[in-house]
Amino acid sequence: MININIFSDFACPWCYIGEKRLEKAISRLGLAGDVNICYRAFELDPNAPKEAKLTSAERIAAKYNLPLEKAQKKVAQIDNVAREDGLDFNYSGAKPCNTFDAHRLVKLAEHSYDNATVNKVVQALFDAYFTRNLVISDPKVLEEVGTSAGIDLSDIKDMLESDQYNEDVINDENEARNLGVTGVPFIILDGKMAIPGAVSTEDFMDALSHINESVKLNEKGDTCAAGCDEGGCRI
Secondary structure, three states: OEEEEEEEOOOOHHHHHHHHHHHHHHHHOOOHHHEEEEEEEOOOOOOOOOOOOOOHHHHHHHHHOOOHHHHHHHHHHHHHHHHHOOOOOOHHHOOOOOOHHHHHHHHHHHHHOOHHHHHHHHHHHHHHHHOOOOOOOOHHHHHHHHHHOOOOHHHHHHHHOOOOOHHHHHHHHHHHHHOOOOEEOEEEEOOOEEEEOOOOHHHHHHHHHHHHHHHHHOOOOOOOOOOOEOOEEEO
16 A cells, blocks of 8 residues: 655645646556545645635735736646646636635544545545635535535534644644645655655656555555645745
């Protein structure tokens, strides 16, 4: 079994693109039944408001001190890359907001449901943000995303009305900091190989093939342990 830890944020376009490419690589190599994916929380902007106030381009322009026109061009380029990878993607229409509760929703799925539910939640959150352009800090949106993935509404409400799984998210972010992670996606393959950024599907295939050969030689049975420019996003 290949254990894959993915540090990512739902407001990061390259995280969605990178996970899609990783998924393709796993499928092409026929490793779907031989990988264990652990999603790790990482907030690109922990201070982002829960209310969406800026467009994606406006946020990038402000964060990186760019002219708005240049930021809009950058966003459009990312849209095109994502669509080439088969994603129904509209970063231009995304509504930047706080992602802490979205990460908590994933932790709820991890603690109380199965891996298939966790994967559905992750994919639904990316879809909500980049395709449907919803505000994923909105409790009603999180309730809809969670129930569509199979989580009981009462469990979601209990989580949102408490500090459940706060510590889990914070622990992930502390671990990322300790590892020196400053940008996402950041993917660790079986604790042996770190891949920063959304590399190509072919590069993921090469890395997975190498790790798979290593795992075959020495099965260890480990489980989950351990900016926006081309290929990734930075804090």
